[in-house]
Amino acid sequence: MSDRIYNFNAGPAALPLSVLEEIQASFLNFKGSGMSITEVSHRSKWFDDVINDAVARTKRLLKLDDSYEVLFLQGGASMQFCMIPMNFLNNNETADYVNTGTWSTKAIKEAEILGKPIKVVASSEDKDFSYIPKNIPFNSDAKFVHLTSNNTIKGTQWAEFPDTQSIPQVIDMSSDIMSRKLDMSSIGMIYAGAQKNIGPSGVCMVIIRKDMLNMVPETLPSMLKYTTFAAKNSMYNTPPCFGIYTIQLVMKWIEETIGGLDKMEQLNIEKAGVLYKAIDDSDFYRATAAEDSRSLMNVTFRLPSEDLEKQFVAEALENSFGGLKGHRSVGGCRASIYNPTTREAINALVDFMKTFEQKNG
Numbered sequence: 001m002s003d004r005i006y007n008f009n010a011g012p013a014a015l016p017l018s019v020l021e022e023i024q025a026s027f028l029n030f031k032g033s034g035m036s037i038t039e040v041s042h043r044s045k046w047f048d049d050v051i052n053d054a055v056a057r058t059k060r061l062l063k064l065d066d067s068y069e070v071l072f073l074q075g076g077a078s079m080q081f082c083m084i085p086m087n088f089l090n091n092n093e094t095a096d097y098v099n100t101g102t103w104s105t106k107a108i109k110e111a112e113i114l115g116k117p118i119k120v121v122a123s124s125e126d127k128d129f130s131y132i133p134k135n136i137p138f139n140s141d142a143k144f145v146h147l148t149s150n151n152t153i154k155g156t157q158w159a160e161f162p163d164t165q166s167i168p169q170v171i172d173m174s175s176d177i178m179s180r181k182l183d184m185s186s187i188g189m190i191y192a193g194a195q196k197n198i199g200p201s202g203v204c205m206v207i208i209r210k211d212m213l214n215m216v217p218e219t220l221p222s223m224l225k226y227t228t229f230a231a232k233n234s235m236y237n238t239p240p241c242f243g244i245y246t247i248q249l250v251m252k253w254i255e256e257t258i259g260g261l262d263k264m265e266q267l268n269i270e271k272a273g274v275l276y277k278a279i280d281d282s283d284f285y286r287a288t289a290a291e292d293s294r295s296l297m298n299v300t301f302r303l304p305s306e307d308l309e310k311q312f313v314a315e316a317l318e319n320s321f322g323g324l325k326g327h328r329s330v331g332g333c334r335a336s337i338y339n340p341t342t343r344e345a346i347n348a349l350v351d352f353m354k355t356f357e358q359k360n361g
């Protein structure tokens with residue numbers, strides 16, 4: 001498909017070509033229903049099979065036992081910023097938040113709007129969020145610890161999650177879910193807007209340990225309670241059907257085409273390695289994240305001047321490389337290289353970067 005570009009968008013972002021082709025091929029007549037998946041009832045067997053398979057594959061990939069629920073909610077990851085404190089903090093209960101960038105800051109802000117006495121126990125704001133904090137003093141009375149696994153805008157990522165003893169971790173994995181294997185032993189909940197790494201926008205995957213559901217107060221409105229969705233297999237109301245279907249196909253792709261999260265992680269390490277090496281080997285490009293905090297998903301870098309950055313992004317686009325402009329709040333350049341980004345796309349980008357440097361360096 002030569003009319004498709006190399007897509008380095010941060011989100012919504014690239015999906016595996018084979019997934020898009022499967023959606024296209026089955027779009028007008030889904031599994032003999034005579035309808036597209038966007039036209040069938042969410043109460044039908046066709047959709048039941050889709051959502052159940054999406055959940056089963058998610059559980060297999062992450063090796064989750066029956067103590068976890070996999071839910072599909074709406075409102076994006078941003079809705080979780082308020083749902084988390086609403087569901088897990090009663091009265092004067094507190095939680096620890098680590099501030100590693102724009103999205104953590106927003107999660108903190110929502111808890112504060114609700115008047116919850118949360119504590120920000122560590123922050124990397126002093127160095128423009130270019131690193132992941134270490135040796136964090138967690139409070140033993142915290143009901144949960146909130147972390148942002150991968151900082152999409154600043155290009156940093158937790159290489160390993162901190163030791164929070166018995167306090168459950170609630171982790172925003174919007175931009176790195178399913179990109180690597182995961183030790184779930186300290187994790188109470190994961191949430192991820194699908195549009196970075198696993199699907200289209202409009203659906204947020206939530207993986208929640210069942211004991212966390214005991215913390216949810218009865219007094220919340222139904223649509224804001226995790227228990228509502230857990231009791232109804234995410235179908236209390238009409239779920240985001242098309243998004244869930246796409247997630248199902250992406251999970252199938254990771255399981256059957258890639259071969260699981262070990263392989264996915266290996267591939268992501270290789271891909272990011274090639275790109276960071278090209279940046280490190282040059283005096284023209286400069287990576288912005290501290291070396292031990294670099295993201296495998298969002299590679300952020302600068303050129304010698306803002307004019308050159310503008311020219312780089314424009315010439316890249318002319319050469320079929322899309323999405324390389326940094327987030328509007330930070331400037332610079334960013335290549336988002338989520339699961340679907342191929343090694344071939346990385347190699348092509350590195351070649352382009354070398355050529356650009358030769359001409360302009």
Ligand SMILES: *Cc1c(COP(=O)(O)O)cnc(C)c1O
Nearest residue numbers: 076077078103152172174175193
């Ligand atoms: C994109 C992003 C969000 C916001 O997701 P929405 O689905 O747009 O609400 C939150 N957290 C992280 C880490 C993100 O990358």
